[in-house]
Amino acid sequence: MKKHFISILFLLFFTLGASAQYVNLSAELRPRLENRQGYKSLLAEDQEAASFVSQRTRLNLAFTQENLHMGVSLQNVRVWGDVSTLAASDKATAFHEAWAEAILSPALSLKFGRQEIVYDDSRIFGNVGWAQQGRSHDAMLAKFTLDSNRTLHLGFAMNADAQTNTKVAYSNAAGYKNFQYAWYHHKLGRLGMSLLFLNNGVNYDNDGQQAVDYSRTFGGRLYYKIGNITTDFSSYYQGGQLAGNTMNARYFSGNLTFRPRAGVSLKLGTEYLSGKDMNDTSSEVKSFVPLYGTNHKFNGWMDYFFCRKPRWFCWAA
Numbered sequence: 126m127k128k129h130f131i132s133i134l135f136l137l138f139f140t141l142g143a144s145a146q147y148v149n150l151s152a153e154l155r156p157r158l159e160n161r162q163g164y165k166s167l168l169a170e171d172q173e174a175a176s177f178v179s180q181r182t183r184l185n186l187a188f189t190q191e192n193l194h195m196g197v198s199l200q201n202v203r204v205w206g207d208v209s210t211l212a213a214s215d216k217a218t219a220f221h222e223a224w225a226e227a228i229l230s231p232a233l234s235l236k237f238g239r240q241e242i243v244y245d246d247s248r249i250f251g252n253v254g255w256a257q258q259g260r261s262h263d264a265m266l267a268k269f270t271l272d273s274n275r276t277l278h279l280g281f282a283m284n285a286d287a288q289t290n291t292k293v294a295y296s297n298a299a300g301y302k303n304f305q306y307a308w309y310h311h312k313l314g315r316l317g318m319s320l321l322f323l324n325n326g327v328n329y330d331n332d333g334q335q336a337v338d339y340s341r342t343f344g345g346r347l348y349y350k351i352g353n354i355t356t357d358f359s360s361y362y363q364g365g366q367l368a369g370n371t372m373n374a375r376y377f378s379g380n381l382t383f384r385p386r387a388g389v390s391l392k393l394g395t396e397y398l399s400g401k402d403m404n405d406t407s408s409e410v411k412s413f414v415p416l417y418g419t420n421h422k423f424n425g426w427m428d429y430f431f432c433r434k435p436r437w438f439c440w441a442a
Contacts (some may be wrong), residue, residue: 147189198222251419374413
C-alpha cells in the first residue's frame with residue numbers, strides 16, 4: 126500500500142502542479158517509550174508493569190485549488206518488534222484521513238470522506254491526538270460561513286461493515302451506525318458561543334431483531350477572554366434511547382484560566398457528569414457519555430474513566 130501511495134503522490138504532483146495553487150507533502154514520526162504500571166486498571170499483586178515502544182508514522186498530502194481542497198494521511202501505528210525482521214507484509218498501515226472538500230461558494234463548502242472532526246474544547250468531538258492512532262470519521266460535512274463571525278456545520282455519517290445486497294446488522298466498529306449533527310459558532314468580540322446538537326444511532330440486538338436506537342446530545346459552550354484571563358462554561362443534556370433504555374443524563378463544566386506570563390497557566394475549574402447510584406435498579410441510563418471527545422484530556426492521565434469500546438462505554442475502572 127505504501128508503495129502505491131507514494132507513486133500516487135508523485136503522479137499528483139506532476140499532473141496537478143501546473144494548475145494547483147498549493148501542494149504540500151509532510152510527514153510525522155512519533156516514537157514513544159511507555160511503562161504502564163496501573164494504566165486504565167490497577168495491577169494485581171502478581172502482575173508486572175509493561176514496557177514497550179509504540180510509534181506513529183504519518184505521510185500527509187494536502188492539495189488546494191481554487192474550488193477544491195484535498196487531504197490524505199497514510200498512517201502506520203505499531204509497537205517496535207511486532208513483526209519479524211524478515212516480515213514480508215505489514216498490516217499496521219491504514220488511511221487516517223482521505224477527504225475532499227468542494228468550495229461551492231464563499232458561503233458553502235461540502236467536505237466528505239475519512240476526516241478528523243474536532244469542535245470547541247474536544248469534549249464531544251475530538252481527534253484524540255494523544256493516542257497514537259487518533260480518531261477520524263467517515264462522514265460528510267456541509268460548512269456554511271454565514272458571515273465573518275458566524276459559522277454553521279451540518280454533519281452526516283452512515284456506516285456498514287461491508288457491501289451487501291440485503292440489510293444486515295452493523296458491528297458498531299466505528300462506535301455508531303449513523304449520526305447527524307449541527308454545530309453553530311458565533312463570535313462577539315471577546316465572547317464566543319457554540320451550540321451543538323447530535324443525533325447518534327447505535328445498532329443493537331432486540332430479542333433477535335436488529336434495531337437502531339438514537340440518543341440525542343444537545344448543549345453548548347461559552348468562553349470569554351480579557352487580557353490574561355479566560356473563562357469558559359459548557360453544559361450538555363443527553364436524552365433519547367440507548368439499547369432499548371431511556372437516557373436522562375447531564376454535563377456541566379466551568380473553568381477560569383490565568384496566564385501571568387508566556388508558558389505559565391493557572392487554572393481553577395469544575396466538571397460534573399451525571400451518573401447512576403449503585404442501588405438504583407431502574408433501566409434508565411443516567412450516566413453522561415462524552416461520545417467522541419478526547420476524554421484523556423479531561424479525566425486524568427491514568428485513563429480510569431471513559432475507556433472506549435467498539436459498542437459500549439465503561440465509566441470507571
